[in-house]
Amino acid sequence: MITQPATRGPDADLVRASWTQPEAFAELFDRYSAMLYRYVSKRLGPEPAEDLVGETFLVAFSRRRSYDLSYTDARPWLFGILTKLLSRHHRSEAARYRALLRAPVDGHVDSPAERVASGVSAQAVRPELVGALAALPAKDRDVLLLVAWGDLTYVEVAQALGIPVGTVRSRLNRGRRKVRAALGDTNPLQEEA
Amino acid sequence: MDDLKLLRDLGAELEHRPPATLARQRNRLLTERPRRRRIGWFVTALAAVATAIAVAVPTLVLSGHETVPPPVGARPPKVTGAMNILLVGTDSQAGTPRFRTGARSDTIMLVHLPADRKQITAIAVPRDSMVQIPRCGSAPPRRDMINSAFDKGGLTCTVKTIETLTDVRIDHTMEFDFAAFKEVVDALGGVEILIRKPIDDPKAKLKLPAGKVLLDGEKALGYMRLRNHGDGSDVQRIKRQMTLLLAMLRKGQSLLDEPGRLRGFLATATRSVKTDPAFDLETMTALAMTMDQPAGFVSITVPWKPDPRDPNRVVWKQPEAGELFERFR
Numbered sequence: 103m104i105t106q107p108a109t110r111g112p113d114a115d116l117v118r119a120s121w122t123q124p125e126a127f128a129e130l131f132d133r134y135s136a137m138l139y140r141y142v143s144k145r146l147g148p149e150p151a152e153d154l155v156g157e158t159f160l161v162a163f164s165r166r167r168s169y170d171l172s173y174t175d176a177r178p179w180l181f182g183i184l185t186k187l188l189s190r191h192h193r194s195e196a197a198r199y200r201a202l203l204r205a206p207v208d209g210h211v212d213s214p215a216e217r218v219a220s221g222v223s224a225q226a227v228r229p230e231l232v233g234a235l236a237a238l239p240a241k242d243r244d245v246l247l248l249v250a251w252g253d254l255t256y257v258e259v260a261q262a263l264g265i266p267v268g269t270v271r272s273r274l275n276r277g278r279r280k281v282r283a284a285l286g287d288t289n290p291l292q293e294e295a
Numbered sequence: 296m297d298d299l300k301l302l303r304d305l306g307a308e309l310e311h312r313p314p315a316t317l318a319r320q321r322n323r324l325l326t327e328r329p330r331r332r333r334i335g336w337f338v339t340a341l342a343a344v345a346t347a348i349a350v351a352v353p354t355l356v357l358s359g360h361e362t363v364p365p366p367v368g369a370r371p372p373k374v375t376g377a378m379n380i381l382l383v384g385t386d387s388q389a390g391t392p393r394f395r396t397g398a399r400s401d402t403i404m405l406v407h408l409p410a411d412r413k414q415i416t417a418i419a420v421p422r423d424s425m426v427q428i429p430r431c432g433s434a435p436p437r438r439d440m441i442n443s444a445f446d447k448g449g450l451t452c453t454v455k456t457i458e459t460l461t462d463v464r465i466d467h468t469m470e471f472d473f474a475a476f477k478e479v480v481d482a483l484g485g486v487e488i489l490i491r492k493p494i495d496d497p498k499a500k501l502k503l504p505a506g507k508v509l510l511d512g513e514k515a516l517g518y519m520r521l522r523n524h525g526d527g528s529d530v531q532r533i534k535r536q537m538t539l540l541l542a543m544l545r546k547g548q549s550l551l552d553e554p555g556r557l558r559g560f561l562a563t564a565t566r567s568v569k570t571d572p573a574f575d576l577e578t579m580t581a582l583a584m585t586m587d588q589p590a591g592f593v594s595i596t597v598p599w600k601p602d603p604r605d606p607n608r609v610v611w612k613q614p615e616a617g618e619l620f621e622r623f624r
Contacts, residue, residue, distance in 0.1 A: 124325075131321045136313040143311035151311070156320030163324060202309075224304035231305050250302040281298045 113176035117169045127166060131159050134180055141181075144251050145188065145195055154191075158184045173261065181252055182262035185244050192240045199236035203229050227285060234284035238277055245270055246277035376410030379623055380467045381454055382417075383445060403441060403453065405463065407623045418619065419596045420457070425608045428452070429459050440608065461620040476519075477512030482563035485509045486542040488518070496523050515539060595619070 113133070119126035135155050142151035161183050162176075169179060188195070224231060235243060248259045256274070260267040382404040403420040424441045428434075431448030444456040454465050480486060487509050494503040501517035503510075510518060518539060598615035602608035 128321055128325055131324055135317055135320065139313040139317055140310050144306045144309045147309075148311040148314075152314070152317055152320060155317065156323050159320065159324050224301045225308060227301060228305060228308075231301060246302070247306075250299055251306040278298055281302065285298065285301070 112174035114169070114171045114174045117166050117176060118171055120163075120166050124163075127159075127163050130162075130176060130180075134177065135159065137177075138180060138184055141252050142184070142188070145198075145247060146191055147198055150191065150194075154184065154187055157187055161187070175258075178254060178258040178261035181248060181254060181258075182264065185248070185262060188244075189240065195243075196236045199232040202232040203236065230284045230286075231281065234281045237284075238280060242273045242277040242280075245273040246281075249274060377623070378408045378466050379463055380406040380408070380469060381457060381465045382406055383450060383453060383468065383470045403445075403457070405457065405461075405465075405623070416595065416623075418623075421597060421599050421609050423608050424597070424599065425602050425605070425610050426456065426460055428456050431455060461623075463620050463623045477516050478563055480510070480512035480515040480543070483543060483546045485511045486515060486539065486546050488539060488542045492525070494518075494521065494524055496521055498523060510539075 116126055116130050138155045139151050142154050248254045256267050256270045259270045405418045407416045426441045428437055428439050428444050430436045431452035434447050444452045450468055489507055490503055490505050493505045494501055499517045499521040598612040599609040600612045602610045
């Protein structure tokens with residue numbers, strides 16, 4: 103092998119490098135901007151996503167000196183900043199879910215429970231799902247969606263939001279319980295148990 | 296099917312692919328770094344302006360016509376693009392148990408922002424200044440105390456009076472009372488100050504232990520009005536008020552990290568303070584955005600001397616007063 107692909111160092115090294123060479127921070131953008139964009143586009147739609155991602159990195163950049171270098175992965179940090187910025191948009195987020203709720207659904211007459219039980223896709227139960235998301239308190243929704251849509255682990259969510267892992271668990275459970283209730287409480291895993 | 300799995304599928308349906316234009320945000324990071332600071336500053340400056348106003352007005356409401364020494368050194372040059380805001384602090388206590396009818400403009404203050412926005416200057420107009428009040432509505436022109444203009448003709452008449460007296464154009468107005476000050480402090484979530492000696496003053500209705508204390512709106516107002524403490528001098532009182540102001544500014548800055556609470560604070564600040572219709576949050580924001588660095592804050596009282604006709608009243612000392620206002624035209 104003549105040219106070795108540049109090995110990807112931990113994020114913490116990049117952040118540290120950016121203390122003296124601000125350009126290094128752009129590499130962090132290249133690594134995670136697309137991921138953050140996808141996440142925001144799920145919650146708020148594509149229009150505000152671009153700007154929010156940009157803002158997240160600007161805030162992160164301005165705080166790069168207070169970054170805890172013992173966290174090699176910068177994702178929880180970035181998601182934490184993003185979540186705070188998203189809190190300005192909680193109302194429009196809920197409005198978006200409600201708008202999705204009103205979007206035409208095909209002429210199913212089955213109860214949501216039957217649809218889920220028969221293994222139908224999320225599309226079929228979309229009204230129930232978005233209705234439940236719209237009704238969730240912002241804090242529970244943040245945790246639930248960081249796990250479901252941000253692919254963070256419990257520990258990472260705890261780091262991102264600066265809360266204990268136990269709190270993450272309880273918020274997640276509460277959020278999931280409400281989603282299941284909206285679906286008619288037919289989690290097959292639970293029924294089998 | 297598991298609920299998390301369903302949620303993930305929903306997410307996949309709602310997801311959008313990052314557009315090529317996302318790269319613009321990367322450039323923003325590399326080229327617009329100073330702008331980020333300005334965004335930070337605009338919020339700080341806005342909080343600072345709101346707090347400065349919140350503090351300065353009652354300070355002067357309560358302190359009568361004490362003089363704060365004028366600034367030493369370079370004076371702001373006469374420039375266009377400057378802005379003058381008239382602040383009127385009233386003693387209205389509507390809605391409180393101490394309700395009295397009417398509201399007197401206990402404080403009249405002209406806030407001047409030079410075009411370079413480097414230094415905010417507040418000129419306090421002694422409320423018992425005897426001045427020539429122009430015709431306002433049905434009230435005939437007369438020589439009277441300046442705060443009677445507010446009592447008889449409201450804010451409009453006060454603006455008209457100040458404009459004829461000083462020849463300074465008033466761009467915006469703000470009206471403020473005790474309740475508003477309290478609301479602003481409460482909206483900040485209280486302010487923390489260090490008290491050296493325990494306070495127990497029935498006049499200010501204030502009792503506080505020594506040490507670090509978190510003051511709510513009511514207590515902050517009491518602290519503000521506190522007279523019989525320390526050596527009881529006004530110099531010390533002004534110092535206490537400055538401490539309070541700094542504590543409020545610090546608290547305002549700490550809100551920067553919490554957009555939700557910051558918005559609540561600004562909403563309260565703008566709700567509690569009455570302004571002319573054109574001076575809305577948007578205009579304030581635009582104004583604050585022109586300040587990309589910490590602005591100095593200086594307060595001056597219009598030069599005055601006892602009224603020869605009534606020692607309990609004051610008249611403006613000329614030519615000093617005229618010269619002062621000339622700088623703000």
